[in-house]
Amino acid sequence: MKQIVSRATVLIFIILVSFLSCKSKAQEKTETETSKETSISQKEEITSLFDEVALITRLKELSSDRYEGRKTGEKGNALARTFIINEFKKLNVLPIKDSFEQSFNFSHKNKEYPHAGINVLGKIAGTVHPDKYIVVSAHYDHLGIINDKIYNGADDNASGVAALVSFAEYFKKNPPKHTVILAAFDAEELGLAGAKYFVENMPIAKDDIVLNINMDMISRNINNELYVVGARYNDILKSVLKDFKNPTDIKLSQGHDGSDGKDDWTKASDHGPFHNIDIPFLYFGEEDHPDYHRHTDEFKGVMPVFYTKVVKLIISVFAEVDATLSKSR
Ligand SMILES: [Zn+2]
Numbered sequence: 024m025k026q027i028v029s030r031a032t033v034l035i036f037i038i039l040v041s042f043l044s045c046k047s048k049a050q051e052k053t054e055t056e057t058s059k060e061t062s063i064s065q066k067e068e069i070t071s072l073f074d075e076v077a078l079i080t081r082l083k084e085l086s087s088d089r090y091e092g093r094k095t096g097e098k099g100n101a102l103a104r105t106f107i108i109n110e111f112k113k114l115n116v117l118p119i120k121d122s123f124e125q126s127f128n129f130s131h132k133n134k135e136y137p138h139a140g141i142n143v144l145g146k147i148a149g150t151v152h153p154d155k156y157i158v159v160s161a162h163y164d165h166l167g168i169i170n171d172k173i174y175n176g177a178d179d180n181a182s183g184v185a186a187l188v189s190f191a192e193y194f195k196k197n198p199p200k201h202t203v204i205l206a207a208f209d210a211e212e213l214g215l216a217g218a219k220y221f222v223e224n225m226p227i228a229k230d231d232i233v234l235n236i237n238m239d240m241i242s243r244n245i246n247n248e249l250y251v252v253g254a255r256y257n258d259i260l261k262s263v264l265k266d267f268k269n270p271t272d273i274k275l276s277q278g279h280d281g282s283d284g285k286d287d288w289t290k291a292s293d294h295g296p297f298h299n300i301d302i303p304f305l306y307f308g309e310e311d312h313p314d315y316h317r318h319t320d321e322f323k324g325v326m327p328v329f330y331t332k333v334v335k336l337i338i339s340v341f342a343e344v345d346a347t348l349s350k351s352r
Pocket residue numbers: 162179180211239240292
């Protein structure tokens with residue numbers, strides 16, 4: 024279903040983004056980038072896969088002070104969880120069993136966190152292989168409040184979680200061939216504890232999970248570049264990416280996978296525990312930026328047009344992999 028985004032839509036989008044943001048030097052820079060980016064997008068044919076304004080609104084909400092940095096076990100984290108579950112319900116996502124919540128104990132750096140972690144797990148039934156699963160994941164926890172400063176983690180990882188909700192929106196009109204588990208993992212910042220617990224206590228047999236797609240930090244990059252990691256370890260994924268027709272002008276790079284001397288991201292986020300038990304994965308993320316793990320990782324640093332295109336790109340890769348794995352079965 025192809026559509027051209029009309030000038031009016033783009034204009035409303037710009038007005039909304041400008042209106043929602045407060046003014047600062049950094050913001051002025053973002054707005055310049057935004058208008059530059061928008062002029063690019065006006066020329067492009069854009070496939071409309073989900074509500075683009077809602078994507079930005081959800082990111083803004085999850086990275087607002089109300090959520091107090093979403094630290095595992097704390098009030099803001101619970102609020103974020105409620106927000107995600109409500110969005111899932113609105114979009115017809117079903118719980119895996121009786122509840123969307125999977126709670127777990129864990130310890131990290133010699134500290135016990137009894138019942139502090141809670142993953143959010145939703146499900147969309149597959150049309151061709153309902154008994155085979157693709158887990159699409161993003162962690163919703165972040166660092167909380169440190170020295171009276173709220174670490175809002177707009178990019179890390181409100182960006183991934185808002186994208187996860189857009190996946191649910193996309194599935195309403197485009198149901199997946201494999202059953203998809205939408206996983207908002209908790210306690211990623213505490214040793215990937217939520218994802219570790221999930222793979223060790225899976226609600227389904229390990230062999231029935233054919234892929235993990237993980238998103239962590241996807242909303243800003245000054246070079247218009249996004250990395251995809253994981254194809255190196257799997258021939259089907261390698262060939263899908265080789266033949267992939269990128270519907271955006273985002274540069275989709277492979278690397279950061281131990282093959283190129285750059286930081287190896289193979290186990291850097293929640294896809295790591297999947298890789299450890301030989302489940303294929305694709306991790307999407309951008310290069311670190313100066314606000315990484317600082318209280319300055321705020322909504323104003325997000326690049327809305329870049330981010331929207333990135334989410335389109337990831338959903339397009341998903342569709343391609345979903346179809347290819349379906350054929351190979
Ligand atoms: Zn993260």
